[in-house]
Every structure is written in structure tokens, then in C-alpha cells.
Amino acid sequence: QPEEHPQQFVILFRKNRNKMKLFAVGLVVVLNLAFGSGEVASILKVCSRSDPKLSQCITNVVDMIRPNIASGDYGPGRKAPGLDPYPIAQMKIDHGASFKCNLDDVVIEGVSKFEIKKIR
Known part of the structure; x- marks a missing residue:
């Protein structure tokens, strides 16, 4: 059973779910820098901005x-908190006056199974 995290999250649903996927990728990078020494981890390859691909x-x-996103290793x-599963x-x-919901003990699964379709 995953350990509980005391954080509280406020999530505003939007029609575009790609923002949540981008958030997950960005969070991995931020966690890497926060829990590392400020150097890029050896498991990462640095992509050049001038690379045509x-x-x-x-x-x-x-x-x-x-796999590292799920394990946090x-x-x-x-070592960073594993994101799959991620307890909240x-x-x-x-979502405005039309929809409000409070949930307790939520477990998000499948974060590491996102798919990148296009990068701008």
C-alpha cells in the first residue's frame, strides 16, 4: 500500500488533458534537480536545442x-517520491459553480503510462 502524502491539491478540470501530462513530465525534471546535486542524472540524455530532431x-x-517515473529511483x-501509484x-x-467535488484518499495510477503525441 503506498505511503500517504499530506499534500492537498486543488485541480481545475480543463478540456485539454495534455496540460496534466506535461505537468507530470515537468515534475519529474524538477524532482530530479531538487533531489539531485543540480547535475543531470546519468540516466538522462541531454538534448541539444539545435538538434533538428x-x-x-x-x-x-x-x-x-x-520506469523511473513510477519508482522514483x-x-x-x-531518490524522489514515486509517481505511480501516487496517493493524495x-x-x-x-469547475466553477456547476461542479465542485471533495475527494479523500485518492490514488492516481497510470501516470507513467502517458503518451507523447506531439511536442511544440
């Missing part, structure tokens, strides 16, 4: 670290 490079790197001395003690959903 930059989008493909980024997609390949994300596919390569997909990014190499020696680089309390979640508040607010």
Missing part, C-alpha cells in the same frame, strides 16, 4: 525514464 530526442528520453543519491490525501475539484 529535438522533439524525437525529448520523446526518447522520456520513454527511457518512464533516478540513480545513486537521486485530499483532492478538491472546482
Whole structure:
């Protein structure tokens, strides 16, 4: 059973779910820098901005670290909270006056199974 995290999240539902997927990828990068020494983990490949196939490079790197997203293990001395499954003690959903919902003990699964369709 996953350990509980005391965080409270407020999630505003939007029609475009790609923002949540982008958030997950960004969170992995931020956690890597926060829990690491500020250097890029050895499991990551740095993509050059001048690479004509930059989008493909980024997609390949994300596919390569997909197991690490679930486990939170990014190499020696680089442990972060695993994101799959990810327990949330309390979640508040607010979509204006038409829909509001409070949820307790939510477990999000499948975060590491996202698919990158296009990078802009």
C-alpha cells in the first residue's frame, strides 16, 4: 500500500488533458534537480536545442525514464517520491459553480503510462 502524502491539491478540470501530462513530465525534471546535486542524472540524455530532431530526442528520453517515473529511483543519491501509484490525501475539484467535488484518499495510477503525441 503506498505511503500517504499530506499534500492537498486543488485541480481545475480543463478540456485539454495534455496540460496534466506535461505537468507530470515537468515534475519529474524538477524532482530530479531538487533531489539531485543540480547535475543531470546519468540516466538522462541531454538534448541539444539545435538538434533538428529535438522533439524525437525529448520523446526518447522520456520513454527511457518512464520506469523511473513510477519508482522514483533516478540513480545513486537521486531518490524522489514515486509517481505511480501516487496517493493524495485530499483532492478538491472546482469547475466553477456547476461542479465542485471533495475527494479523500485518492490514488492516481497510470501516470507513467502517458503518451507523447506531439511536442511544440
